[in-house]
Structures are given as C-alpha cells and as structure tokens.
Amino acid sequence: MTNQRANGRVDGPAGEPTGAGADGRAGGPADGRSHGAAHEPTGTSAAHADAADAADDGREYRMEELAEAAGITARTLRFYRERGLIPPPRREGRIAWYGHHHLARLRTIAALLERGHTLNGIADLAAAFESGRDVGEVLGLGEPTEEEPVRLTPEELADHFGDQVTPENFAAALELGYLATDGEEIVHVSRRLLEVSAALVGEGVPLSSVLAAAARVREHADALASLFADLLHTHAVADADLVRLRPLAKSVVEAEVSMALDRRLRALKQ
Structure with a gap:
C-alpha cells in the first residue's frame, strides 16, 4: 500500500472528496455541505457521539442515512460499495439496510485515507482482511498460553505501523498467525510480539523484514x-x-x- 496524497486529499468518484475528517475519522453527522465533508465532534460532543454510537449498535440505516452518519454523500457510498470497500447490505425486498459494522468500516476508510493510503490500497487491504483466519483457529482457543491477545481496530494497527500496513504485510502476518480477524476487529496473538514488532519498526527496521x-x-x-x-x-x-x-x-x-x-x-x- 503506497503512502501518497493528492493535494492533501484523496478523491472518490469523479474527483469527489471522500469525506475524511480532520483527525482521520468520518464519524460526525453531515454538516450540510454538498460534497459531504465530515463535521468533526469535539470535546463533550465527541463523547456524546461515541455514547450514541454504542447505543445504536443494533440500528440499521438506509443508504442516505448511512451516508449522512458517515459524513459522505450517497454517491460516494455507492462508489465504495461498488469497489468492494464495504460489505454488501442486508436486503429486504428492494430496500438495502446497512448496520453499525458498515458505519465502522466507512470510518476506517476515512482514517486510512487521512493517513495517506490510496483507495486501491485500502481495497487490497480490505480483501486481505476479509480472507483472514478466524480468531479461534489462530489462537487455538482452549489451549494454555501465556500470551495476551490484543484487539485492534484497523486505525490502531496503523498507529503502530503507519504506512507499512500494506496488503502484503497484512497477508504475511495472517499467514504467520500474528493476526486474526474477529468481525470488524483485528486480533494480534501476543501483546509482547506486537510491542516488539512496533519497536523494531520504530527503529527503522521494515515491517516486511520483521515478519x-x-x-x-x-x-x-x-x-x-x-x-x-x-x-x-x-x-x-x-x-x-x-x-x-x-x-x-x-x-x-x-x-x-x-x-x-x-x-x-x-x-x-x-
């Protein structure tokens, strides 16, 4: 995954801004601008927004409602869906319903775009994520272990390794058994190994060499x-x-x- 920016932003369909917020999240309600840039909650507003998100885990959205919640346009959402960046919606007749996991994925996309990842790279990373092995398979649940697994969002994984979270490195970590997927979360098999790997990358050792x-x-x-x-x-x-x-x-x-x-x-x- 390359780490490039185009004039400080990454464009969606027909040059349309993708709606990443100031800190990489697209989590605020839409602010009414036609291109759908996210309105970023701050202070107590951010805390209230997070609390509302937790309360709305079971909520479902129509396309326009999801786009508004993510701070993007319906056109951009449709573009992401066609590119395979988000999972298919649940269909009820002719109505497509989206859940909180779709909103979480959109916020992840916004965060990765803010860090300079391209849409093509994010699509490749999403494909690697979807093909990841189950947590139980990797961790060998039920077997004794001294290692403490760590649950991470894709944004937190990027915080540890920056632009070195490429599809190739992600796939290598999955194959090695360092990473597993659990719904929308990533699970690292060992906190010790995660911290050591991040420390080596911080010292200038490429993540590919570490793996x-x-x-x-x-x-x-x-x-x-x-x-x-x-x-x-x-x-x-x-x-x-x-x-x-x-x-x-x-x-x-x-x-x-x-x-x-x-x-x-x-x-x-x-």
Missing part, C-alpha cells in the same frame, strides 16, 4: 519445542507433569538465546 525474521524464528522455535516436548513426554509420568515442567524448558531456551546473543554481539565488536 520475515519472525518466520525464521518460528521454524527454530518449533524445532526447540519439539525437542523439549519429546524429552518431557519420554520422561514425564503423566500429562500433568508436562504442564508443570514446561517452565523449565522455557527457561533453558531463554538462557541459551541470551548467551547466544552475547556471543554474537561480542563477535560483531571484534
């Missing part, structure tokens, strides 16, 4: 896990012992990696 390195680390980690699992399974009396002895195997790996890093860093200084 490539993570894939190699995964191979070695799986090999080490297999070694210790076989060792413990061979000598443990019962399954309960496997859980009890697991921290010992983890400590051995952590100590060995720590000493290996020390050796490598000393070698680099010579």
